[in-house]
Amino acid sequence: xxxxxxxxxLAILALGFGFLYVPIALVVLYSFNSSRLVTxxxxxxxxxxxxxxxxxxxxxxxxxxxxxxxxxAALSTLLGTCAAFALxxxxxxxxxxxxxxALYAPLVMPEVIIGLALLLLFxxxxxxxxxxxxxxxxxxxxxxxxxVVVQARLAGFDRxxxxxxxxxxxxxxxxFRSITLPLIAPAMAAGxxxxxxxxxxxxxxxxxxxxxxxxxxxxxIYSQVRLGLTPEINAISTLLIGLVGLSLLAASVxxxxxxxxxx
Amino acid sequence: MSAxxxxxxxxxxxxxxxxxxxxxxxxxxxxxxxxxxxxxxxxSQPPYEPVFAWADGFSGLWEKLSTLSLDTFALVISDxxxxxxxxxxxxxxxxxxxxxxxxxxxxxxxMSRAPKHWRTALVMLAIAPFWTSFLIRIYAxxxxxxxxxxxxxxxxxxxxxxxxxxIFATEGAVLIGIIYSYLPFMILxxxxxxxxxxxxxxxxxxxxxxTPFTSFWTITVxxxxxxxxxxxxxxxxxxxxxxxxxxxxxxxxxxxxGRSLWNEFFDNRDWPTxxxxxxxxxxxxxxxxxxxxxxxxxxxxx
Numbered sequence: 420x421x422x423x424x425x426x427x428x429l430a431i432l433a434l435g436f437g438f439l440y441v442p443i444a445l446v447v448l449y450s451f452n453s454s455r456l457v458t459x460x461x462x463x464x465x466x467x468x469x470x471x472x473x474x475x476x477x478x479x480x481x482x483x484x485x486x487x488x489x490x491x492a493a494l495s496t497l498l499g500t501c502a503a504f505a506l507x508x509x510x511x512x513x514x515x516x517x518x519x520x521a522l523y524a525p526l527v528m529p530e531v532i533i534g535l536a537l538l539l540l541f542x543x544x545x546x547x548x549x550x551x552x553x554x555x556x557x558x559x560x561x562x563x564x565x566x567v568v569v570q571a572r573l574a575g576f577d578r579x580x581x582x583x584x585x586x587x588x589x590x591x592x593x594x595f596r597s598i599t600l601p602l603i604a605p606a607m608a609a610g611x612x613x614x615x616x617x618x619x620x621x622x623x624x625x626x627x628x629x630x631x632x633x634x635x636x637x638x639x640i641y642s643q644v645r646l647g648l649t650p651e652i653n654a655i656s657t658l659l660i661g662l663v664g665l666s667l668l669a670a671s672v673x674x675x676x677x678x679x680x681x682x
Numbered sequence: 683m684s685a686x687x688x689x690x691x692x693x694x695x696x697x698x699x700x701x702x703x704x705x706x707x708x709x710x711x712x713x714x715x716x717x718x719x720x721x722x723x724x725x726s727q728p729p730y731e732p733v734f735a736w737a738d739g740f741s742g743l744w745e746k747l748s749t750l751s752l753d754t755f756a757l758v759i760s761d762x763x764x765x766x767x768x769x770x771x772x773x774x775x776x777x778x779x780x781x782x783x784x785x786x787x788x789x790x791x792x793m794s795r796a797p798k799h800w801r802t803a804l805v806m807l808a809i810a811p812f813w814t815s816f817l818i819r820i821y822a823x824x825x826x827x828x829x830x831x832x833x834x835x836x837x838x839x840x841x842x843x844x845x846x847x848x849i850f851a852t853e854g855a856v857l858i859g860i861i862y863s864y865l866p867f868m869i870l871x872x873x874x875x876x877x878x879x880x881x882x883x884x885x886x887x888x889x890x891x892x893t894p895f896t897s898f899w900t901i902t903v904x905x906x907x908x909x910x911x912x913x914x915x916x917x918x919x920x921x922x923x924x925x926x927x928x929x930x931x932x933x934x935x936x937x938x939x940g941r942s943l944w945n946e947f948f949d950n951r952d953w954p955t956x957x958x959x960x961x962x963x964x965x966x967x968x969x970x971x972x973x974x975x976x977x978x979x980x981x982x983x984x
Contacts, residue, residue: 428792432804435789439811439865442822445832449825457825458832502700509693514701521704527916529923529967531940532960535947536711539957543714559707562700613813620815623925637817644821644930648828656818663813671806 447660450653457648467654477639477655484636487550487625488618491557495614496607498558499565506566507573523567525560533560534627541628548630556628557621561614568613572606605673612670616663719754719957754958764942764959768966771939774853774928775921778860782868782917783910785861790872790909791902794879805873812866820859820930827855827931851933859927864920868913875909876902908981915974919967939963 424432450468454461471477502522505512512518525533537556541548580602584594622637629635636655643652758764793804811819826832827850834846849855879902887897903910925940932938939959947956 424792424796428795431788431792432796435785435792436807438785438862439808442819442826442862443811443814445825446818446822458828458830458835498700498703501696505693505697505700509697512697518701518704521708522700525708527919527967527971529920529925529940529963531923531925531943532715532964533708535943535956535960536715537707539714539718539953540707540711555707559703562703566700616813620813620817622817637815640815640817640821641926641930644817644824648821648825652821656815656821659818660814663815664810667810667813 443660446653447657450650450657452650452653455650457650457653467650468658471651471654471658474651476634477636477651480634480636480639481655483550483633484619487553487557487635488615490550491554491561491618492611492615494554494558495561495565496611499562499610499614500569500603500607502562502566503569503573507570522563525563526567530621530623534624537624538627548628549633552628552630553625553633553635556624557614557618560621560624561617564613564617565607565610568610569603569606572603576602608673609670612666616666619659619663715957715960718954719961720752721754721954754954755962758955758958758962763937764939767937767939767942768962770937771922772966774856774938775860775918775924778857778864778921779914779918781857782861782865783913786865786868786872786913787906787910790869790876793869793873794876801877805870808869808873809866816863816926819863820926823855823859823862823931824850827858850931851936853932853936855931856928856936856938859931860917860921860924863927864917867916867920871909871912871916872906873909875906879905908978911974911977915970918970922967923963 449457449460451463451465452460453464453466502518506515506519506522534556537552537559538548541552546552580598581594584598589597620637621635622641625635625638626641629638636659640652640655643649789808793801793808796804824831828834829846829848829850831850833849834843837843838846849858883901883905884897887901888894892900923940924938925944928936928938928941929944932941940963943956943959943963946952946959
């Protein structure tokens with residue numbers, strides 16, 4: 420058995436990736452369906468996109484989601500980068516294990532538990548739930564993803580550049596600005612985009628931490644799906660898939676463009 | 683890693699910002715969940731009896747500690763509904779995790795055998811669905827599985843079945859949903875473990891007369907063990923607490939603990955019980971993590 424693809428392997432790849440992508444492709448395809456019944460093909464039409472932009476509630480939810488995602492991605496990037504530095508560069512500090520545990524626990528913890536805990540906190544503190552409480556929830560989730568990405572970058576980082584700059588008399592601030600930051604910037608950008616998509620996608624934590632008047636897009640989609648299938652959901656899904664696809668593409672391009680140049 | 687101590691002011695600031703955030707929005711909330719799980723339900727706003735208030739100070743604390751009640755825990759443990767919800771969550775999650783492994787292993791193996799310049803693209807392709815909205819992926823399966831859905835339509839038009847298959851709103855649909863949603867979590871660690879394997883080991887085995895079957899079970903699988911364990915954990919843990927999948931794809935009789943917690947909280951407004959359910963779920967999930975930890979130690983020791 421040598422490395423290389425046999426027809427058997429090719430068949431597995433085709434089946435596996437078919438399983439992953441055909442359902443998504445069908446959602447996109449049926450968003451251009453002129454029939455009101457989602458699963459009956461009635462010819463090509465873009466009417467559902469038109470009706471989408473007349474749906475005030477949906478647009479409001481979309482704008483809410485975008486704002487929450489931007490704010491929480493920015494906060495996540497800032498805090499996650501700090502956390503990655505702390506774990507990778509600061510050596511031992513008190514409660515390091517607890518810090519790392521709390522940082523990475525949200526990666527595997529069921530979202531219902533995080534959501535419930537946050538809601539109880541906000542109620543306990545008497546904070547009105549709305550935009551900022553959702554941002555807080557999403558930041559707690561997003562910062563661990565940023566930390567993972569940035570920490571990986573820092574771990575594979577050639578410290579000799581920083582040491583050389585230090586030997587040449589550069590101040591720590593100067594070293595950080597002109598060497599460290601440019602080297603980890605792609606990872607930070609990728610982390611930002613990951614936190615952004617996670618926030619845009621989250622339904623469970625948002626449901627627990629939102630208040631009246633702060634409905635996010637996934638919450639709106641969820642209640643529509645529960646009521647029944649409409650081609651409008653396919654249309655909004657297609658737009659979301661496009662948006663996420665674009666930001667993923669951007670993340671990989673950013674990572675690829677800058678990585679070889681600094682090595 | 684440098685062990686330069688003590689930390690400079692700037693480093694202290696960089697450490698304390700995320701530490702403070704995690705304390706406030708992660709650790710403190712869990713202390714609160716525990717506290718509320720130990721209090722009694724009350725018809726008020728918020729709907730539970732306060733256990734202790736900051737205003738009472740430490741002297742008040744002792745007094746209040748004696749009023750802590752394990753009633754909600756006793757209720758959750760003795761209640762048949764919760765017990766069967768925990769059990770059926772574990773059963774469905776375990777079954778789905780096993781099936782995910784069976785699907786992901788050949789796929790990850792084929793990916794790791796692909797030419798080098800293909801592999802990055804294949805990995806990207808495997809992760810990308812994870813970033814498309816979870817709800818949308820579940821919605822796609824509603825479209826496919828419903829009685830008047832696309833799969834039934836296809837099978838009927840091909841004449842393979844006479845009446846639509848009832849898959850939607852069953853445990854089967856929940857299994858499909860979990861497998862589909864968490865497949866990337868399984869593929870990635872498996873691929874990482876398989877890709878690292880030295881192909882010369884397999885060549886040596888075949889030179890020595892081992893059949894592909896033997897070398898698969900004696901070389902490929904044992905060497906992939908860390909990846910297998912990581913994948914099992916990454917799928918099993920979130921699957922046990924899953925809410926959206928059983929809620930949208932399952933029937934009204936599909937019991938899963940995440941869904942019970944949600945209903946207890948939003949529909950019954952019984953916060954202490956919901957908190958106790960959450961705490962017990964956490965305890966349940968720490969067990970596989972500990973097993974994984976021990977396994978990791980063994981791998982390191984090897």
